[in-house]
Amino acid sequence: MRKKLELWFESWSVYYERLRVAHVLMFALLLILLGCLACSSKANEPAPKLGDPVVSTTPVAPVALPTEVTKETKNPLTDLAAASAKGKPLFEQNCVFCHGATGASEGAFEPKPPTLNAGDVPQDPDGEIFLTIKNGKGKSMPAQKRLTDEQIWQVTAYVRTLAKK
Ligand code: HEC
Structure with a gap:
């Protein structure tokens, strides 16, 4: 037991x-x-409402682009060197085929487009170049519909650097 x-x-x-x-x-x-639960409670914060102050995480304040562009409109991108650096690859993708890498119309495109590095274009105001890219020109320069306004201003800044010195 x-x-x-x-x-x-x-x-x-x-x-x-x-x-x-x-x-x-x-x-x-x-x-x-x-x-x-404690650490994920941050993710459950309510989404910002309309009218809440916008806190930007990017160090540089975004530039307000003009809604209406005339030939006289100046390039609104304040840091033109940075804009041109972004415009370079866009130019290579969208313009070189017709205008050539230096803008001297050395491509195979016929009829030969006007040169961008010499002639009128270096003297043309920013707005005129912008409008040509945005809307196209004549029969053979197509409107560049894939580019946003900001990208067009970036390409415009780059075109400025092509001018023969
Ligand atoms: C399919 C070929 C083609 C492409 C792509 C093209 N262009 Fe053009 N571009 C032309 C032709 C052709 C003209 C001349 C149009 C005319 O005056 O009838 C022209 C005209 C221009 C002009 C005006 C020149 C002047 O003397 O006033 C500028 C500026 C210009 N192009 C910039 C660009 C830029 C920047 C891009 C790229 C975003 C681009 N083009 C893409 C063919 C092209």
């Missing part, structure tokens, strides 16, 4: 020990869960 009781007690203490371990584990899990 006594042996039986001892045996029973032993198995109970093993069981009890496991129960304790299980509790500790559950408690740890709960702590982790709470931690996750």
